[in-house]
Amino acid sequence: MPTLQVRDLPEDIYIKLNLVANQENRSLAQQTIVLLRESLGLPNxxxxxxxxxxxxxxxxxxxxxxxxxxxxxxxxxxxx
Structure with missing residues (x-):
């Protein structure tokens, strides 16, 4: 599976992503994948x-x- 590394991620995005991941009981990586899938219109x-x-x-x-x-x-x- 490919790996994606994001550099210079704004702190406010990181904080919000971390908050949502915790609320959904997911890791940051899992939550990022879910949000990318949703934003690209791909099914979960x-x-x-x-x-x-x-x-x-x-x-x-x-x-x-x-x-x-x-x-x-x-x-x-x-x-x-």
Missing amino acids: NNKLRREAVIEKLSEKGYPNETHVNPVDVIREDRDR
């Missing part, structure tokens, strides 16, 4: 996948995704 595959799983669980009548047994969901997915 993990987010789309999670949304699809939650939607599928809702369609099956699960009241709340936090009450789903993850073992059952993984087994069902593997059986397909």
Whole structure:
């Protein structure tokens, strides 16, 4: 995977990026990638996948995704 190094990053951008990364429980590198993907109009595959799983669980009548047994969901997915 390529590496990108940014020189002379303004301090206000660094502070804001660090703040947002902490709020999202991400590293600076992860948050930077997410923001670059969003600004370039590229899909965030993990987010789309999670949304699809939650939607599928809702369609099956699960009241709340936090009450789903993850073992059952993984087994069902593997059986397909």
